[in-house]
Structure formats: structure tokens, C-alpha cells
Amino acid sequence: xxxxxxxxxxxxxxxxxxxxxxxxxxxxxxxxxxxxxxxxxxxxxxxxxxxxxxxxxxxxxxxxxxxxxxxxxxxxxxxxxxxxxxxxxxxxxxxxxxxxxxxxxxxxxxxxxxxxxxxxxxxxxxxxxxxxxxxxxxxxxxxxxxxxxxxxxxxxxxxxxxxxxxxxxxxxxxxxxxxxxxxxxxxxxxxxxxxxxxxxxxxxxxxxxxxxxxxxxxxxxxxxxxxxxxxxxxxxxxxxxxxxxxxxxxxxxxxxxxxxxxxxxxxxxxxxxxxxxxxxxxxxxxxxxxxxxxxxxxxxxxxxxxxxxxxxxxxxxxxxxxxxxxxxxxxxxxxxxxxxxxxxxxxxxxxxxxxxxxxxxxxxxxxxxxxxxxxxxxxxxxxxxxxxxxxxxxx
Ligand code: PLP
Numbered sequence: 001x002x003x004x005x006x007x008x009x010x011x012x013x014x015x016x017x018x019x020x021x022x023x024x025x026x027x028x029x030x031x032x033x034x035x036x037x038x039x040x041x042x043x044x045x046x047x048x049x050x051x052x053x054x055x056x057x058x059x060x061x062x063x064x065x066x067x068x069x070x071x072x073x074x075x076x077x078x079x080x081x082x083x084x085x086x087x088x089x090x091x092x093x094x095x096x097x098x099x100x101x102x103x104x105x106x107x108x109x110x111x112x113x114x115x116x117x118x119x120x121x122x123x124x125x126x127x128x129x130x131x132x133x134x135x136x137x138x139x140x141x142x143x144x145x146x147x148x149x150x151x152x153x154x155x156x157x158x159x160x161x162x163x164x165x166x167x168x169x170x171x172x173x174x175x176x177x178x179x180x181x182x183x184x185x186x187x188x189x190x191x192x193x194x195x196x197x198x199x200x201x202x203x204x205x206x207x208x209x210x211x212x213x214x215x216x217x218x219x220x221x222x223x224x225x226x227x228x229x230x231x232x233x234x235x236x237x238x239x240x241x242x243x244x245x246x247x248x249x250x251x252x253x254x255x256x257x258x259x260x261x262x263x264x265x266x267x268x269x270x271x272x273x274x275x276x277x278x279x280x281x282x283x284x285x286x287x288x289x290x291x292x293x294x295x296x297x298x299x300x301x302x303x304x305x306x307x308x309x310x311x312x313x314x315x316x317x318x319x320x321x322x323x324x325x326x327x328x329x330x331x332x333x334x335x336x337x338x339x340x341x342x343x344x345x346x347x348x349x350x351x352x353x354x355x356x357x358x359x360x361x362x363x364x365x366x367x368x369x370x371x372x373x374x375x376x377x378x379x380x381x382x383x384x385x386x387x388x389x390x391x392x393x394x395x
Contacts, residue, residue, distance in 0.1 A: 004259075007186075010023075010251070022251070022252075023058075027244050030053075033051075048061075054241055055236055059244040059251075060243075070186055071191075071218050073221070075219045079240050080215070081215050085215025088217065091118070092230050096121060097122055098144070099125075099143045099144040100114055100147075101144055101174075102147070104360055104361045107349075108345075108350045110148075131161070133161070147168065151181075152297070152306055156361075159300070165194075170194065179200060180195075182306045187304045188302060190218075191222075197220065199216070204336040208254075210338070212250060215242075267374070267375070269285070281388060309369075313366055313391065316366060322391035323368065328340070337373055340370065340373040340375060345369050346363050
């Protein structure tokens with residue numbers, strides 16, 4: 001069955017007392033049992049019956065099962081945010097003395113989680129150029145628990161060869177963990193590319209237009225201990241399970257995912273093409289045929305390229321003037337809202353990271369990040385062009 005049809009008609013336990021057409025929101029925290037044995041079975045995970053909503057909740061399970069059916073994963077766990085999902089997945093495999101191999105090209109908080117927060121607990125993070133398999137092979141050793149990558153890095157827009165990284169990780173007995181926030185999982189067969197565990201911020205495309213925070217860990221069953229550690233260790237001891245209300249919003253988001261995503265991607269392509277005709281501006285979008293990652297991205301992501309793009313202007317002042325001149329596109333963080341959004345990452349998301357580190361991460365002061373929404377693209381292009389005219393009128 002088509003994935004969109006499957007998402008819209010996702011089954012849930014019946015009969016429902018009221019014949020509900022959609023999975024109801026179970027806001028209660030604790031669940032009652034018919035006898036002591038059923039209670040023991042639930043608490044010792046012999047049965048899947050919910051006991052307490054920090055670790056399991058029927059509405060969240062519905063979202064998890066929906067994603068599991070769509071991806072063919074062995075387990076899916078939903079968290080309160082993308083960062084909660086990323087930290088739980090990495091902590092499920094890493095530990096003191098273990099090595100994580102990743103890139104300097106990462107979302108800012110993921111970079112800080114790996115290089116600062118987990119470093120305090122003895123996890124060693126080694127930064128390598130993930131587009132250079134030889135360099136990666138040199139730093140992966142027998143203490144390596146995982147290679148961690150973003151499928152399209154935010155905001156550097158880099159695309160690495162996922163299959164090559166999977167082969168290196170697996171040869172060393174390590175796992176490949178991939179943040180797939182930029183292209184929804186319904187378009188990429190991550191497992192076929194060798195990804196062991198997909199992690200994403202469902203705050204973005206899945207939530208259905210910035211309705212709720214969330215994160216998903218999609219486990220393909222090939223990373224030893226991931227499923228057990230996630231549910232028995234991370235959720236129980238650290239918390240961070242998705243709330244039932246967020247799960248309900250994200251289930252609705254899943255029902256309209258392909259319609260929204262494909263429109264946003266078309267709009268992003270239209271914006272990137274229009275702005276690429278301006279000689280003063282460098283547009284970075286893997287959908288453009290002259291982008292260095294175009295062919296690799298097309299192959300890996302089933303011809304999809306997402307709805308994030310970046311502009312490089314001649315100076316930081318020009319970036320600030322452009323941001324201030326926007327009338328329709330909103331000055332805000334987040335990605336894949338229904339509205340188009342613009343941000344200057346170096347001074348905001350990466351604003352508390354020192355300038356040297358920021359430069360090493362290739363987060364340039366000349367860069368504006370755009371997330372293209374569902375508006376008529378002609379309106380977005382007109383707004384961006386008038387803002388660029390003002391920004392570039394003096395330099
Ligand atoms: N991963 C990527 C690629 C992101 O862009 C973000 C947030 O922008 C996150 C993870 C973190 O997600 P959340 O804000 O849901 O915690």
C-alpha cells in the first residue's frame with residue numbers, strides 16, 4: 001500500500017467505546033490491571049500493556065507503530081524533542097572510553113552534546129570529514145561505538161555517502177546513526193543504505209507545521225542493545241518520553257506529511273532557482289543541478305532534496321540588512337513550518353559557540369538559512385528579492 005494511504009488509515013485498537021475515527025488521546029498517567037500477574041507482566045515487559053506514561057502511553061504507541069509500519073523498523077521510540085531522541089540514542093550505545101566518530105558539520109546542539117556534554121562522562125568524540133571515507137577509516141578504531149551523521153547537514157548542507165560510512169562502521173563492529181530530519185523517512189530507505197538507527201526531530205516535517213516538539217528513534221534491529229537500552233535504560237531512568245498530546249498532533253501531521261512535504265520541496269526548488277540568477281548571491285540547495293552534492297543526494301534520497309536552503313551574501317552586515325528588510329518571510333528559527341522562515345545561524349543558533357569553533361564548523365557569518373513554507377512561491381521570491389535589493393544596495 002502507498003505510504004500516504006497507510007499513514008492516513010493507520011489502525012488502532014478496536015472496538016472503541018465511542019467508535020472514534022482517530023486514535024483518542026489518552027492523557028491518563030497510570031493504568032489499572034485486572035490482577036497481580038498482569039501487573040507483573042507489564043512492569044517486567046513480558047506484556048506490552050501500558051503501566052505508566054513516562055515509559056509507555058497508548059497515544060504515543062499509536063504514533064510509534066505508525067512510523068514502524070511505514071519504515072519496516074523493529075522498534076520506534078518517541079521522545080519529547082529531537083535533542084532528547086539524539087541524546088538517548090547516542091547514550092544507548094556510547095559510554096566512558098567509547099569513541100563517537102562524527103563531523104564538524106552538525107546542528108549546533110548535537111555538536112555541543114557530543115563534544116561537551118558527553119565528553120564530561122568520558123565519551124570521546126572524534127571529528128572527521130565524513131565525505132572522505134579514507135579519513136573516516138583512519139579514525140574508526142575498536143573502541144568506536146558509532147559513526148554519527150546528518151543526512152543533509154544543518155546549516156552547511158553537506159551530503160556524505162551513507163553506504164560508504166555504513167561499510168566502515170560495520171567493518172569495525174560499530175553502528176551507523178543518522179539524523180534524517182531533513183528528508184522524511186517515507187522517501188529514503190535508510191536501512192537499505194546501511195543505517196542502523198535513524199533519529200530525527202519530528203518537530204520539523206512530522207509535526208505538521210510547527211504544532212509540537214518531538215523526536216523519533218527508528219531502530220532497524222541491527223545495533224546490538226539499542227532497543228533494550230532505549231526503553232529499559234534511557235526512558236526509565238532519564239525520562240523524555242513524548243507527551244500524549246504531542247503524539248496526537250504528530251499523528252495528524254503524519255497524515256498530511258507527503259502533501260505538505262512535496263509542496264514545500266517544490267517551493268524550495270522554485271526559490272533556489274529564482275535566487276540563483278542573482279550574481280551577488282550564492283545559493284546552496286542540493287536540488288540545484290550544479291550543487292556538488294546533487295547526484296549523491298538524488299540517489300540516496302529518492303530524488304528528494306528537502307526545503308532548507310542557504311544564501312551566502314557579501315558581508316554579515318548585508319545578511320542583517322536582508323533579515324531586517326523581510327516583510328513576508330518570518331525572522332524565526334525552526335525548519336519546515338508552514339510559513340517560510342529566515343535566520344542568520346552564526347549569530348543566533350551558533351551565537352554562544354566561540355568564533356574559532358564556529359569557523360571550524362563552517363558556519364559562516366555570511367550565511368542566511370531559509371526554510372521554505374507552503375505559501376505561493378512567487379510571494380516568497382518577491383519578498384526575498386526586495387529584501388536582497390535593500391541589503392545589497394550598499395556594502
Ligand atoms: N537535528 C537537526 C538536524 C535539527 O535541525 C534540529 C533542530 O533544529 C534538531 C536535531 C533538534 O531538534 P529539536 O529542536 O526537536 O530538539
